[in-house]
Amino acid sequence: xxxxxxxxxxxxxxxxxxxxxxxxxxxxxxxxxxxxxxxxxxxxxxxxxxxxxxxxxxxxxxxxxxxxxxxxxxxxxxxxxxxxxxxxxxxxxxxxxxxxxxxxxxxxxxxxxxxxxxxxxxxxxxxxxxxxxxxxxxxxxxxxxxxxxxxxxxxxxxxxxxxxxxxxxxxxxxxxxxxxxxxxxxxxxxx
Ligand SMILES: NC(=O)c1ccc[n+]([C@@H]2O[C@H](COP(=O)([O-])OP(=O)(O)OC[C@H]3O[C@@H](n4cnc5c(N)ncnc54)[C@H](OP(=O)(O)O)[C@@H]3O)[C@@H](O)[C@H]2O)c1
Numbered sequence: 001x002x003x004x005x006x007x008x009x010x011x012x013x014x015x016x017x018x019x020x021x022x023x024x025x026x027x028x029x030x031x032x033x034x035x036x037x038x039x040x041x042x043x044x045x046x047x048x049x050x051x052x053x054x055x056x057x058x059x060x061x062x063x064x065x066x067x068x069x070x071x072x073x074x075x076x077x078x079x080x081x082x083x084x085x086x087x088x089x090x091x092x093x094x095x096x097x098x099x100x101x102x103x104x105x106x107x108x109x110x111x112x113x114x115x116x117x118x119x120x121x122x123x124x125x126x127x128x129x130x131x132x133x134x135x136x137x138x139x140x141x142x143x144x145x146x147x148x149x150x151x152x153x154x155x156x157x158x159x160x161x162x163x164x165x166x167x168x169x170x171x172x173x174x175x176x177x178x179x180x181x182x183x184x185x186x187x188x189x190x191x
Pocket of ligand 1 (some may be wrong): 010011012013014031032033034050051052057058062067074075076077078109110111112113114115143169
């Protein structure tokens with residue numbers, strides 16, 4: 001089991017993931033700009049929790065440190081005015097995979113508001129978290145992280161399905177912040 005987790009980005013999402021994973025017994029380091037290569041070299045699994053516009057800078061700092069490692073992409077591919085930046089023929093996660101071809105990118109956590117990312121629950125009800133990636137072992141390891149935090153972790157298949165997860169993350173923001181439901185909402189797959 002991967003125990004050493006580097007979280008790139010120490011904001012709402014990075015902080016919530018750090019809290020949930022530390023509680024679950026993982027060794028976690030958060031990395032700011034300038035600390036990314038070192039933290040990525042140390043870690044088994046790298047979680048990206050930065051604004052979409054910062055991805056290119058993060059990729060440049062990661063360099064070869066992610067080769068053969070799992071990268072969890074928790075970003076939503078949004079423009080600064082909160083519109084979907086990438087349409088349905090690719091996704092932010094697939095572009096990240098192209099930029100870091102030796103890594104195993106897994107899209108996950110982006111469909112959950114940060115407020116619920118440390119325990120996987122809204123008002124005591126368990127949420128679903130999804131993981132999409134082309135490497136089955138990397139995907140399984142991210143599902144394990146989700147379960148350890150407290151989510152119902154759902155295998156979302158190949159990385160191509162990040163297109164749906166990024167649209168779902170966008171819809172979550174629409175429901176919460178545009179349509180007036182607030183952030184105490186989340187998705188649960190009944191199965
Ligand atoms: N908030 C949510 O509910 C939520 C839910 C799901 C997914 N997401 C996605 O998760 C990502 C992070 O969201 P957030 O709400 O956590 O944002 P946030 O609170 O603004 O935090 C972003 C973090 O990224 C850091 N950062 C920016 N550029 C960087 C760089 N080049 N290298 C390293 N770190 C850098 C920022 O550092 P500085 O403060 O020093 O700039 C900050 O710590 C976004 O892609 C968002 O769409 C958010």
